[in-house]
Amino acid sequence: MTISDGTISRRDWKSVLRHDVPASVVVFLVAVPLSLGVAVASGAPLAAGLIAAVVGGLVVGALGGSVVQVSGPTAGLSLVVAELVHTYGWRATCAITAMAGLLQLGLGALRVARAALGVSPAVVHGMLAGLGVLIALSQLHIVLGGSPQRSALGNVLELPAQIVNNHTHAVLIGVLTIAVLLVWGRIPRLRAVPAPLAALVIATLTAGVAGWDLTKVDLGGGFSSVQTPLAPQGDWHAIAGAVLLVALLSGVESLLTAVSSNRLHDGPRADLDRELTAQGVGNVVSGVLGGLPVAGVVVRTTTNARAGARSRWSTVLHGGWVLLFTTAFAWMIALIPLEALAALLLFIGVQMVNLGHVRNLRNHREVPVYVVTMAGVVLIGLAEGVAIGLALAALLALRRLAWVSVDVRQDGERRWRVVVTGSLTFLGVPRLTEALRAIPAGSAVELDLHLDFMDNAAFVALHDWRLEHERAGGEVDVDETHGEWYSAAINGARLFPARIPPRHDRWWLPWAYRRPDGAHSYGSFEVIEADGGSAAGDGDAVICEPQGVPDLLKGTREFQRRTAPMARPLFTRMARKQSPSHLFITCADSRIVPNIITASGPGDLFTVRNIGNLVPRAGAVPPDDSMAAAIEYAVNVLEVRTITVCGHSGCGAMAALLGELPDLPALRAWLRHGRQSLARFVAAGPGQDADDAGPLDRLCRINVIQQLDNLRTHPLVDARVRAGRLELTGLYFDIGAARVHALEQERFTPVPELRTTG
Known part of the structure; x- marks a missing residue:
């Protein structure tokens, strides 16, 4: 069921009332404090965070491509917005947000959303981790009763003085807020109330009862204080770059969150092009109304799914609750200490450095990209850090594509076995020729090629060595397990597409139903048709009558040659238990x-x-x-x-x-x-x-x-x-x-x- 459906059955309304309405209340209770905190970190009016939350629910929630994703102001964009506010002013930043939304609309119309998923997750997570470090460092100074510096290095250098000299009520309220955030989620009976809301309520009540001297949140007249956008002034190249940066960052974060949301529910899968278009509409509306940029938010989306949301009605209703609360109870927001919001942002910034992502990336050897991107964002700048991370990811990808392993071992007195694995290109030719040079002339060689690509330079080097070795009285038996790159090059076949898919050998057949393929010297196996020919198709093959007595040792040798090299990492991992x-x-x-x-x-x-x-x-x-x-x-x-x-x-x-x-x-x-x-x-x-x-x-x-x-x-x-x-x-x-x-x-x-x- 979606909001765009023409009619809603009574059964659907019951589902909305039973599942989506309670979930929307939970998301609303999480969204209000987080939206206020992001507005503080962005240097924007507090009402701008609430406007973005309302737009993210009512507009993006109704039009989006995911039934459980919740959009709104996000901490990942807060520092970008803060820099824009400092450079162009708040009203011009609203115009940049609206222009970024128009760009997202164009990208959505071109249906390029899937291309955004081509960005390495290591770069995205490293960028978010770097932003988390910057947010945590800047807000830590506010929690300690001071003022943040303009750079991460400046914040670090000023930190000792802040810790030694500031022992005001701001420190106490910050420590109390963080303590509640840490403890609240660990007590099962308290989990029904979101931890951010509980932390702000407890901090506000404590400050009021104790009479502490703290900076109160100034909502500035609520929605009535909204300012209309103003065209930014300055170098148009820089303005275009800012529009592109906001559009790409909010778009990529939204699309990655939408993909992640698919694992949180059993409903329809996310439509990424529709989601990108909805984010564009949301940013246009939010910018025109004077709100922050909107994007899909992981915390709220996860909360929505875990609270039992079944349709997009939960997201839409949460936006309605934010609007109702801000209109009717704006005076309550003015009671929240600004230092408590800073402590909440500090906690969020630390959480953005997700060690779970590091463990996943370590398994794929992408931790260097994560670390370099994070360090670049923290020490140099957001755009520069992301660019460095993308360049390193591309270099590592090229290195993996050009990686080749050449293993040479002696199997007997005059027998050698060579296993070449990976992509055999001109970059791997020196390693290949050096390894083959160690094989004595006149020996018998089993050459196993586990290749997913072979270029012409590699083929020429390999084939020339084979001819020379055979002229010297040796034997070379070539076996290609995956793609027939070598045999295709010998026969003059065109290697198209760029990567040949592996042969679908019927490894599950009994020994007696297989025979060595006479067309290839390396001994692959094919199904034999009733008339003695080879079966070309999987579905129409006719199995012949079994012939001969199975040879167990021959089967083990076949395992050692074909299967063991590929299965060895698995068995090594399972050897102990x-x-x-x-x-x-x-x-x-x-x-x-x-x-x-x-x-x-x-x-x-x-x-x-x-x-x-x-x-x-x-x-x-x-x-x-x-x-x-x-x-x-x-x-x-x-x-x-x-x-x-x-x-x-x-x-x-x-x-x-x-x-x-x-x-x-x-x-x-x-x-x-x-x-x-x-x-x-x-x-x-x-x-x-x-x-x-x-x-x-x-x-x-x-x-x-x-x-x-x-x-x-x-x-x-x-x-x-x-x-x-x-x-x-x-x-x-x-x-x-x-x-x-x-x-x-x-x-x-x-x-x-x-x-x-x-």
């Missing part, structure tokens, strides 16, 4: 491959296999300590959250229960644990399912349900299930249809396919 989430009990049937039918990987499943996927009941005769031990270890030590029993069609164990048991003593003893399944099958009578293939498959399904019941006879499992700490599930794999079904008591539900949309 396993942390599976599922205990997977299934049949020993060779046609059942748990990792294939569940699309899981190493470390996901703790698997137990036996004939008939049977789970002996607790205290069963004959006893089976193997299954009990696996259950104990999985539940107690590995702390799995799910136990799955997976049966399959045409199970030989179930066929034996329906017919004559084989003359195999150990197997006959084991199948005694399936008698409960057989009794349940007889009691159920003939199957009524339309898709029932016969008694055997019906027994296979019933057997899964019975084993789930058998699991509950183990006290450890039963206790965990009752406590809600363990879930039991049943699966059934139809081999002929390659279809997985979910089994729950008497229900038989095919698992739906995951379809993608183009």
Whole structure:
């Protein structure tokens, strides 16, 4: 449901009243103190912050592309606005805000919003962190009873004197405000009231009761004091740069917040072009009315989603509450100490240096970009710091694109293996030729190319070395795992598109259904059609009859050559500990491959296999300590959250229960644990399912349900299930249809396919 909908059903109105109205009140209580604080940090009239909050709710909220995003004045733009106010004056700054909105409208019409996401997040987060440091340093002086300096270095140099000489009431109210902000959110019973609101209320009441001499907030007549915009005077190049800076900063911050908001709710995904256009309209309106620039705000958006907002009505209503409060209760705002607002901004500035972003960036080796951008913003300036960060991000991206690894090792007396990984360009040719020079003449070489790009210079160097090595009596076996750059260059094929997608080898096929591809010496595998030709398409391939005896050692060698180099980082990380989430009990049937039918990987499943996927009941005769031990270890030590029993069609164990048991003593003893399944099958009578293939498959399904019941006879499992700490599930794999079904008591539900949309 959106506000632009023609009609709103009674059910939608109930949802608005139940979810969006309470959420809007929570966001309103957060928005008022934050808007006042941003106005103070921006050097703008306090009413300008409230105007921006109202516009962000009523205008941007109604037109925006995200159903939960809340827009308004943001701390990330406060220093930019402060500099504009100092340079051009407040009324000219309003005109710059309106012009920035017009620029955003044009960008939205050109549908370039996605391009903004191409800016490295390390630069964006570094910029916000740098702004947070600047805000915290400047507001710290106000909290200490002094005045902020013009630069971060000046604030740092003046800080010792401020700490030593100022011990006024301003310090006490600042410390009290920060203490409430730190403690309030840690007490569960108090979280219903937003911490910023609680901090300002407590600080205001304390100052009033104690009679402290503090600077009071001057709302200046409320909305009646609004000034109309005035055209800025000065160098038009600088003015155009200011318009561009405000438009880009507010636009990028809004779009990144909109993308992040998608993870906070299950409703429609954010429309970024619509969001950018709405931000443009909002900035035009806010600038014309004398308000601060607006942008999507992470804190308010997160608060809105966590408060239970379901539609954009919450955002719109919060703007209405701000308007109503400012109109009717402006006298309350005048009671707030200015030092308390400075302490709130100090707290916000510190929070803008988010260590969570640093940890995420560290995993991708982008911390240098973050640190350099932050340092540039703090020490040099906003535009300069962002430019330096973008340049460093581009240089690192180019370095990664040109990165290549060449690993040369000896595999035998006269055999060598060379693994080249990465992008092989002219920049990597010296490293490649130096490594190949170490290989003795006349030796056999396995050359594995794990490349996502190869330019002509690299191909010439590699091919010339191969020809020379073969002329000297050596052998070179080239294997390309991902893209066939080398073979395509030999055949004169045009390398288009720029990066060749990897071949979709059917790695899951049994050995007997594969054969070495004669067209390539490196031994790739292809599906063979019934007529002996190679299958070109995935969907129309016809699998031939299996030929020959599988060679286990050949398969391990294939793993070592193709899979191990790519999987080694994963296995290295998992070597010390396993942390599976599922205990997977299934049949020993060779046609059942748990990792294939569940699309899981190493470390996901703790698997137990036996004939008939049977789970002996607790205290069963004959006893089976193997299954009990696996259950104990999985539940107690590995702390799995799910136990799955997976049966399959045409199970030989179930066929034996329906017919004559084989003359195999150990197997006959084991199948005694399936008698409960057989009794349940007889009691159920003939199957009524339309898709029932016969008694055997019906027994296979019933057997899964019975084993789930058998699991509950183990006290450890039963206790965990009752406590809600363990879930039991049943699966059934139809081999002929390659279809997985979910089994729950008497229900038989095919698992739906995951379809993608183009």
